[in-house]
Amino acid sequence: MFKYFLGAVFFMLTGFCAITQAQDTVVRKKADTTVVAPPKKVDDAGQRFVPKLKKEKVYHPDSTHIPSLAVKRSLIIPGWGQWYNRRGAWWKIPAIYAGLGALGYSIVESQKNYKMFLALYRIRNTGVVPTLPGQPYYAEYKKYEAEYNLYSRSPISSLQEAASNYQRNFQISILSVVAVWGVQAVEAYIEAKFINSFTVDNDLSMKVTPGFINQSTYAMANVSNAYIPGIKITFTLK
Structure with missing residues (x-):
């Protein structure tokens, strides 16, 4: 009898342990499904810090823009062709007129000084100061009397050289005005050509x-x- 009793107790304990272990496994599975979260993707997290690239502007040619019209306007009035192109003309037009203004001032000053030193050279070359009416270069002497007294001790060759230098500056300034006028017309044509034909x-x-x-x-x-x-x-x- 005692053996049968011990055997029954052993089977009861074994069954109780099996039921307890099964319940614990179910609880653990439920706990695991509720606690564990899916891992985050590294790529998605990294993309948040990448700035968005701006779309670059695309330039398209303008078939209605006429290069010959830009040249004609620039030849008539300097800077008019650049204004017609309307591409960066805000600094080109003042630069053109600044250059032409400086060259115009050089033309006026060179011509004035050339006439003065030429008159002083001619008066000194006669060897006589024309203080009386009717004498050669009397009008020039009255006009440049102060300058004559200022350069009275200068060599006559210096007066001749000064007159030649101012004459050369006058001619160079005139050629420079023509060059600037032509360059700005060519620049207006090239700019208009790119607008009209190229992309x-x-x-x-x-x-x-x-x-x-x-x-x-x-x-x-x-x-x-x-x-x-x-x-x-x-x-x-x-």
Whole structure:
């Protein structure tokens, strides 16, 4: 009897342990499903810190822009062709008139000084001061009497050389005005030609960005830094 009693007790304990272990497993599974969360993707988190790139502007040609009209306007009035192009004309027009104004001032001053030194040279060349009416160069002497007294001790060759220099400056200034007038007309034509016939968009572009250059292994013997600063130039041709 005692053996049967011990056997019954053993089977009861074994069944109780099995039921307890099964309940604990179910509880743990429920706890695991409620606590564990799916891992976050690293890529999604990193994209939040990447700034959005702005779309570059695309330039398209203007078939209604006439290059010949820009040239005609520039030849009539300097800067008119640049104003017609309307591309960066805010600084070109003042630059054109500043150059023409400086050359115009040089023309006036050179002509005035040329006449003065030429008259002084002619008066000194006669050897007589024309103080009486009817004498040669009397009108010129009365007009430049103060300048004559100022340069009375200067050599006559210096007066002749000064007159020649101012005459040359006068001629160069006139040629410079013609050159500036022509250059601004050509510039207006080229600008209008690009607006009318050519396109500068993403298919043809150049970008300059700073960067670092990785040195070769054989060049890193006595260099503490493996990278050196540089400039990266990127050409886009499609």
